[in-house]
Amino acid sequence: METITAKKENRIGIVETIRGLAALAVCLYHFRLGNIQYSGSSQYFVRTFSFGWLGVEAFFVLSGFIIPYSLVKGGYTIKQFFQFFAKRCLRIEPPYLLSVFLVIILGYVSTLIPGFKGEAFQFNIWRTISHVAYLPEHLGFEWLVPVYWSLEAEFHYYILIGLLLPFLWKSMWNLMIGFAAGLIASFFIPLYVFSYMPLFVMGIATAAFKTGRINRELFWGVLAVAASVSLVRGQAYVMPLMGVVTALLICYAEFKTRATDFLGKISFSLYLLHVPIGGRIINFGGRYANTSWKVWLVLLVALIITLIASWLFYKLVEYPSQILSKKITYKKIEKGTDHIAALSTR
Numbered sequence: 001m002e003t004i005t006a007k008k009e010n011r012i013g014i015v016e017t018i019r020g021l022a023a024l025a026v027c028l029y030h031f032r033l034g035n036i037q038y039s040g041s042s043q044y045f046v047r048t049f050s051f052g053w054l055g056v057e058a059f060f061v062l063s064g065f066i067i068p069y070s071l072v073k074g075g076y077t078i079k080q081f082f083q084f085f086a087k088r089c090l091r092i093e094p095p096y097l098l099s100v101f102l103v104i105i106l107g108y109v110s111t112l113i114p115g116f117k118g119e120a121f122q123f124n125i126w127r128t129i130s131h132v133a134y135l136p137e138h139l140g141f142e143w144l145v146p147v148y149w150s151l152e153a154e155f156h157y158y159i160l161i162g163l164l165l166p167f168l169w170k171s172m173w174n175l176m177i178g179f180a181a182g183l184i185a186s187f188f189i190p191l192y193v194f195s196y197m198p199l200f201v202m203g204i205a206t207a208a209f210k211t212g213r214i215n216r217e218l219f220w221g222v223l224a225v226a227a228s229v230s231l232v233r234g235q236a237y238v239m240p241l242m243g244v245v246t247a248l249l250i251c252y253a254e255f256k257t258r259a260t261d262f263l264g265k266i267s268f269s270l271y272l273l274h275v276p277i278g279g280r281i282i283n284f285g286g287r288y289a290n291t292s293w294k295v296w297l298v299l300l301v302a303l304i305i306t307l308i309a310s311w312l313f314y315k316l317v318e319y320p321s322q323i324l325s326k327k328i329t330y331k332k333i334e335k336g337t338d339h340i341a342a343l344s345t346r
Contacts, residue, residue: 020263064203
C-alpha cells in the first residue's frame with residue numbers, strides 16, 4: 001500500500017496532458033505538410049497548426065524535468081548510472097528500432113501501389129545501422145524519418161543527466177554552475193542536446209524548484225536567463241516562450257482527462273508512427289481530395305488510423321518494453337524509483 005501511495009503522490013497529472021497534447025500537435029503539424037491540396041475551409045487547418053512543431057520544445061522541457069525529478073525522489077547516486085542507462089535504453093530502443101524497421105517496410109510497399117509518385121525505394125544497410133546509435137547526420141546520412149532527430153537530443157540528455165545529477169544536486173551553487181556550463185556550451189558544441197540546452201535547463205530548474213532545491217525567485221531567474229540565451233543564439237522567440245509556459249504549467253497547473261491520459265500514454269508511439277502511417281494516408285488520399293470536404297475527410301481518416309496504430313503499437317511494443325525496463329532494478333533505492341517509468345517521457 002505504501003508503494004502505491006508513493007506512486008500517486010509523485011505523479012503530476014499535467015505531465016500526461018502536456019505530453020499527449022504535444023505529441024498530437026507535432027502530428028497535426030506534419031499532417032499539414034502532406035502532399036494534399038488545401039483549399040477553402042481546409043486552409044484553416046494549415047494556419048491553425050503552423051506552430052505544432054513547438055510540441056518538440058515542450059517534450060525537451062518535460063524530459064529536463066521528469067528524469068531528475070524522478071531520480072532525486074528515488075535517492076539516485078552515481079553508482080546506479082549503468083542501471084539507469086540500461087533501463088532507459090530498454091524503455092526507448094525497442095519501440096524506436098521497430099519503428100525504423102516499419103518505416104523501411106512501408107517505404108518499400110508504397111512503391112508497389114499503383115500511381116506511386118516519387119523516388120524509387122532504395123535500401124542502404126549502413127544508413128539503417130547508423131540509426132541504432134542516432135548517428136545518421138554524423139555519418140553523412142539523412143534520417144529515415146525527420147522526427148527522429150529529437151531522439152538523438154533525448155538520448156544524449158539521458159547520458160548527461162545520469163552522470164551529472166549527483167553533482168548538480170549537492171547544492172544550489174552546483175546547480176547554478178551546471179546551468180551556466182550547459183548554457184555556455186550551447187554556443188560551441190554542435191549537438192542537438194546543446195542546441196536545445198536552454199529548454200533542458202528550464203526542465204531541470206523546474207525539478208529543482210519542485211523538490212525544494214531552489215526557491216521561486218531563483219527558479220524564475222533561471223527561466224529568464226535560459227530564455228535569453230535561446231534568443232541570443234538566434235532561435236525563434238516562440239521556442240523559449242513555449243519552454244517557459246511548459247515549465248510554469250508543470251509547477252502551477254493541474255489538468256487531466258481520460259482523453260489526455262490516453263494521448264499521454266501513447267504519445268511516444270504516436271510520435272514514432274504519425275509520419276510513416278498518417279503521412280502516407282494523407283499523401284495517398286491527396287490524389288483524390290479535390291474539394292475542401294474531401295481534404296477534411298482525408299485528415300480525419302489519417303488521424304483516426306494513426307491513433308489506432310499508435311495504440312496497438314503501444315500495447316504490443318512500447319508497453320512490453322516498459323515491463324522489460326522495470327526488470328532492471330536499483331539495489332538500494334528500488335522502492336523509491338518505481339515511479340520513474342510512470343513519469344518518463346520517452
